[in-house]
Amino acid sequence: MGEFELIRRHFQRAKSGPAVALGIGDDCALLTPSPGHQLAISSDMLVEGHHFFPDVDPQALGHKALAVNLSDLAAMGARPLGFTLALALPQADDGWLHAFSDGLLALADDHGCPLVGGDTTRGPLNLCITVFGEVTPGHALRRDAARAGDELWLSGRTGEARLALERLRGTAWALAAPNDEDLCRQRLERPAPRLALGQALAGVAHAALDLSDGLAGDLGHILTASGVGAEIDLAALPVAPALQPLADADRLECLLNGGDDYELLFTAPASARDHILRAGTASATPVQRIGCITAEAGLRLLGPDGRMRPMSARSYDHFA
Ligand code: ADP
Ligand code: MG
Numbered sequence: 001m002g003e004f005e006l007i008r009r010h011f012q013r014a015k016s017g018p019a020v021a022l023g024i025g026d027d028c029a030l031l032t033p034s035p036g037h038q039l040a041i042s043s044d045m046l047v048e049g050h051h052f053f054p055d056v057d058p059q060a061l062g063h064k065a066l067a068v069n070l071s072d073l074a075a076m077g078a079r080p081l082g083f084t085l086a087l088a089l090p091q092a093d094d095g096w097l098h099a100f101s102d103g104l105l106a107l108a109d110d111h112g113c114p115l116v117g118g119d120t121t122r123g124p125l126n127l128c129i130t131v132f133g134e135v136t137p138g139h140a141l142r143r144d145a146a147r148a149g150d151e152l153w154l155s156g157r158t159g160e161a162r163l164a165l166e167r168l169r170g171t172a173w174a175l176a177a178p179n180d181e182d183l184c185r186q187r188l189e190r191p192a193p194r195l196a197l198g199q200a201l202a203g204v205a206h207a208a209l210d211l212s213d214g215l216a217g218d219l220g221h222i223l224t225a226s227g228v229g230a231e232i233d234l235a236a237l238p239v240a241p242a243l244q245p246l247a248d249a250d251r252l253e254c255l256l257n258g259g260d261d262y263e264l265l266f267t268a269p270a271s272a273r274d275h276i277l278r279a280g281t282a283s284a285t286p287v288q289r290i291g292c293i294t295a296e297a298g299l300r301l302l303g304p305d306g307r308m309r310p311m312s313a314r315s316y317d318h319f320a
Contacts, residue, residue: 010100013115062100146225155194
């Protein structure tokens with residue numbers, strides 16, 4: 001199977017999207033955003049050994065590679081238009097490619113985000129996706145837009161992906177129910193990008209980002225960019241049943257520093273509360289107020305004992 005046959009067989013589909021004037025096959029794809037909209041663009045690279053294990057299920061890998069990129073569009077409040085895929089493969093394994101493109105393109109179909117081009121080369125397994133979306137000017141949910149007095153909100157809940165990762169690494173953390181293993185693996189391997197919620201928050205919420213490296217560290221990016229601080233009420237954090245049997249410190253580690261959550265963390269004025277709750281219901285996404293944004297810099301945690309503790313807002317750094 002040559003390069004062009006590989007692309008035709010696994011990545012070229014008859015189905016396209018309304019914004020795609022020209023898809024796979026020419027020197028460039030042509031996208032037509034809605035008049036007056038801004039393009040939102042994001043790339044994410046996944047490298048074997050760093051972002052996934054060599055024996056990863058290729059179907060799940062295809063899903064996750066696109067999901068993490070769509071999550072960036074969600075965090076900006078953008079609507080997806082299409083994406084490109086740059087792929088380095090050690091060999092053209094038909095079965096592997098079939099499963100990979102199946103996971104990738106099923107999620108693309110779910111969110112109306114067609115594959116419009118890319119590049120394919122031989123090399124150590126490595127994939128880079130670039131997504132293109134659109135957003136009304138002034139409505140994008142930027143990291144630098146949090147204001148003192150905003151409420152801090154979280155979609156879904158954090159920590160299950162981290163629990164799955166620790167179990168894969170062999171950490172001796174107990175499970176409450178046997179079925180929790182699968183639920184947590186799903187969270188790790190098949191995250192659901194919160195696109196409908198993100199779009200419903202555009203123009204309403206102030207700042208937002210998606211949680212890839214852990215709640216506390218990622219919140220730190222909003223605080224730095226916006227020049228503000230925050231308080232998190234620990235009692236308000238949703239806790240998955242799977243995390244219940246963990247020791248308090250391990251549970252807190254999962255909730256605040258877990259990583260791979262792909263939930264939205266956002267700030268909004270109190271006047272937006274009803275709108276946000278309706279957006280959560282309309283998008284079938286749980287939303288929870290977990291704290292507030294303060295003029296005083298730094299991140300503080302309000303414990304169940306009613307005491308406020310400072311916390312370092314650090315996040316995962318590939319070069320640290
Ligand atoms: P070029 O020589 O201009 O780089 P290629 O021969 O690499 O073009 O690719 C031919 C066509 O196939 C282009 O439209 C390109 O966007 C598309 N393409 C290549 N690899 C992929 C891929 N992995 N997924 C989707 N489209 C791809
Ligand atoms: Mg090329």
